[in-house]
Amino acid sequence: MSHHIVEVKDLFFNYPDNIPVLKNISFRITHGESVAIVGANGTGKTTLLLHLNGYLVPASGSVRIGDFPVTKNTLNSVRRTVGMVFQNSDDQLFMPTVRDDVAFGPLNLGIPPEEVEKIVENSLTRVGALGLKDRPPYKLSGGEKKAVAIAGVLAMSPDILVMDEPTANLDPRARRRLIRLLSSFEHTKIIATNDLDMALDLCGRTIVMHNGEIMADGTTKDIFSNGEILEKSQLERPLVMQKCPVCNSEY
Amino acid sequence: MAKIDSAFFNLGYLDRLSYLDTPVHRLDPRSKLITSLIFIFVIVSFHKYEISMLLPFMLFPVSIASLGEIPFAYLAKKIMIVAPFAVMVGIFNPVFDRGILMHIGDTGISGGWISFISIMLRFILTISAVFILISTTGFTGVCLALERMKVPKIFAVQLLFLYRYIFVLIEEVHSMMAARALRSFNGRGMGHKVAGGIIGHLLLRTIDRARRIHLAMHCRGFEGDIHIMRAMKFRPADALFIVAWSSAFLCFRFYDIPGIIGKVTGGMFR
Ligand SMILES: Nc1ncnc2c1ncn2[C@@H]1O[C@H](COP(=O)(O)OP(=O)(O)O)[C@@H](O)[C@H]1O
Ligand SMILES: [Mg+2]
Numbered sequence: 119m120s121h122h123i124v125e126v127k128d129l130f131f132n133y134p135d136n137i138p139v140l141k142n143i144s145f146r147i148t149h150g151e152s153v154a155i156v157g158a159n160g161t162g163k164t165t166l167l168l169h170l171n172g173y174l175v176p177a178s179g180s181v182r183i184g185d186f187p188v189t190k191n192t193l194n195s196v197r198r199t200v201g202m203v204f205q206n207s208d209d210q211l212f213m214p215t216v217r218d219d220v221a222f223g224p225l226n227l228g229i230p231p232e233e234v235e236k237i238v239e240n241s242l243t244r245v246g247a248l249g250l251k252d253r254p255p256y257k258l259s260g261g262e263k264k265a266v267a268i269a270g271v272l273a274m275s276p277d278i279l280v281m282d283e284p285t286a287n288l289d290p291r292a293r294r295r296l297i298r299l300l301s302s303f304e305h306t307k308i309i310a311t312n313d314l315d316m317a318l319d320l321c322g323r324t325i326v327m328h329n330g331e332i333m334a335d336g337t338t339k340d341i342f343s344n345g346e347i348l349e350k351s352q353l354e355r356p357l358v359m360q361k362c363p364v365c366n367s368e369y
Numbered sequence: 370m371a372k373i374d375s376a377f378f379n380l381g382y383l384d385r386l387s388y389l390d391t392p393v394h395r396l397d398p399r400s401k402l403i404t405s406l407i408f409i410f411v412i413v414s415f416h417k418y419e420i421s422m423l424l425p426f427m428l429f430p431v432s433i434a435s436l437g438e439i440p441f442a443y444l445a446k447k448i449m450i451v452a453p454f455a456v457m458v459g460i461f462n463p464v465f466d467r468g469i470l471m472h473i474g475d476t477g478i479s480g481g482w483i484s485f486i487s488i489m490l491r492f493i494l495t496i497s498a499v500f501i502l503i504s505t506t507g508f509t510g511v512c513l514a515l516e517r518m519k520v521p522k523i524f525a526v527q528l529l530f531l532y533r534y535i536f537v538l539i540e541e542v543h544s545m546m547a548a549r550a551l552r553s554f555n556g557r558g559m560g561h562k563v564a565g566g567i568i569g570h571l572l573l574r575t576i577d578r579a580r581r582i583h584l585a586m587h588c589r590g591f592e593g594d595i596h597i598m599r600a601m602k603f604r605p606a607d608a609l610f611i612v613a614w615s616s617a618f619l620c621f622r623f624y625d626i627p628g629i630i631g632k633v634t635g636g637m638f639r
Contacts, residue, residue: 168584171588173584173587173588194590197587197588197589197590198590201588202585202588204581204585206581208537208578209578209581209582209584209585210582210585212530212533212534212582212585212586213529213533213597214508214509214529214532214533214597215509217598218597218598221596221597221598222586222589222591222595222596223589223590225596225597225598226589226590226591226592226594226596227590231598234598235598254384254533255533256533256536256537257381270589271589274589274590
């Protein structure tokens with residue numbers, strides 16, 4: 119199943135103001151892997167993710183999704199393969215009701231309406247939000263919005279899920295539920311996040327970015343126990359890996 | 370700020386009303402839209418001094434609102450909020466148009482005042498028809514009806530988006546106003562200059578958001594057409610609704626019903 123592979127090679131990118139944002143990024147993510155991309159705010163995580171579905175085009179270097187290099191001609195199949203969950207759910211839920219929103223993608227793919235109805239039910243059931251079907255998105259809580267946004271992406275049956283800071287702005291309970299949900303998916307997952315505890319729970323592998331470059335790439339456990347890397351990339355060790363503040367014993 | 374939100378933009382309540390299940394709600398959005406448009410068109414077609422012949426038209430908003438279980442207090446409040454605009458339109462008539470048109474007792478009433486009252490009446494009638502339409506059909510329903518009736522799709526879709534994001538925008542305005550109020554002391558920093566900055570900033574944020582929404586749409590296969598699944602069914606009841614009300618409107622338009630009633634009951638309007 120080579121089309122679940124994401125390969126980025128020697129990628130450079132700068133926004134029109136010409137300050138380089140991404141420098142010499144290379145990695146390869148294979149089928150079924152879960153990878154966290156961590157790094158301080160403004161290091162370019164979001165910018166990198168936007169290359170994975172062809173929204174941004176590298177200044178040099180290449181991005182391959184499965185068998186295709188990402189180019190104008192392959193954009194449609196790339197966007198079908200890569201499902202994007204944005205940081206701000208309000209940007210993603212633009213239709214009048216939850217149902218319309220989840221149906222948006224499948225209808226665009228030309229799937230007949232009766233079929234779409236089933237897809238909508240399935241996707242909402244998977245994220246545990248079937249009860250919200252007829253609600254307008256502005257009335258949902260943060261966690262519910264996120265769940266619905268994910269349902270909208272699942273409805274396109276992507277092979278790869280790309281998420282930008284999914285747990286940002288969620289309360290602890292909603293965050294927990296989201297993590298449980300994500301761990302039930304078998305997709306290849308790429309998650310940009312500053313929530314290292316979530317990364318530890320969900321992702322076997324972590325890529326650390328710093329100032330637009332990859333500073334480290336390895337198993338999550340190794341990276342999070344390496345104080346030097348965390349220090350340099352301005353990150354903090356996940357809570358579960360810190361010493362217990364009460365009894366001062368190791369985790 | 371909270372006041373403006375609760376009074377002017379209490380769209381959430383409007384939305385909730387549209388989920389009621391009454392005979393009026395069950396009608397096809399298109400039949401309600403068409404009937405309301407005919408209603409507005411007929412009202413606007415009266416000459417500017419007309420008052421008495423407008424009165425029978427009250428029957429439409431009153432009966433639809435009661436059948437559709439739309440609280441009158443709510444309607445009245447909405448009308449009061451928009452009323453200043455109508456007053457602004459009509460207030461110069463009494464100033465410029467001073468010719469005496471009729472007498473009540475010994476007092477002469479100028480044409481200006483009559484047309485002013487006529488404007489207010491028409492305003493109340495049309496605005497209540499629009500609010501009733503939206504609260505019994507839902508904003509989405511109205512947009513979709515427009516689209517089905519071959520109004521350019523882009524227009525209908527823009528209305529939909531406006532409605533979706535006005536909530537987000539209000540929230541943004543709120544938080545920015547609150548941030549300003551919290552950091553201003555003795556009224557400093559509450560002036561026009563800062564307000565201008567806030568509006569500019571809001572505009573930039575809105576453009577940014579529009580870009581992200583567009584991106585999100587493309588990520589889900591958007592290629593210029595918005596598809597919405599919504600079964601609309603035009604039943605005999607809908608045809609009856611349109612025909613019955615339209616004939617009533619035409620009847621009110623061409624026969625002076627209050628005049629006739631007046632004559633019959635012994636000439637109250639002499
Ligand atoms: N649309 C844009 N135009 C210009 N510069 C941008 C734009 N978006 C992001 N940047 C800049 O690119 C850098 C990386 O941003 P971003 O990818 O959003 O970082 P992260 O997601 O890691 O917080 C930042 O310095 C930011 O200011
Ligand atoms: Mg980001």
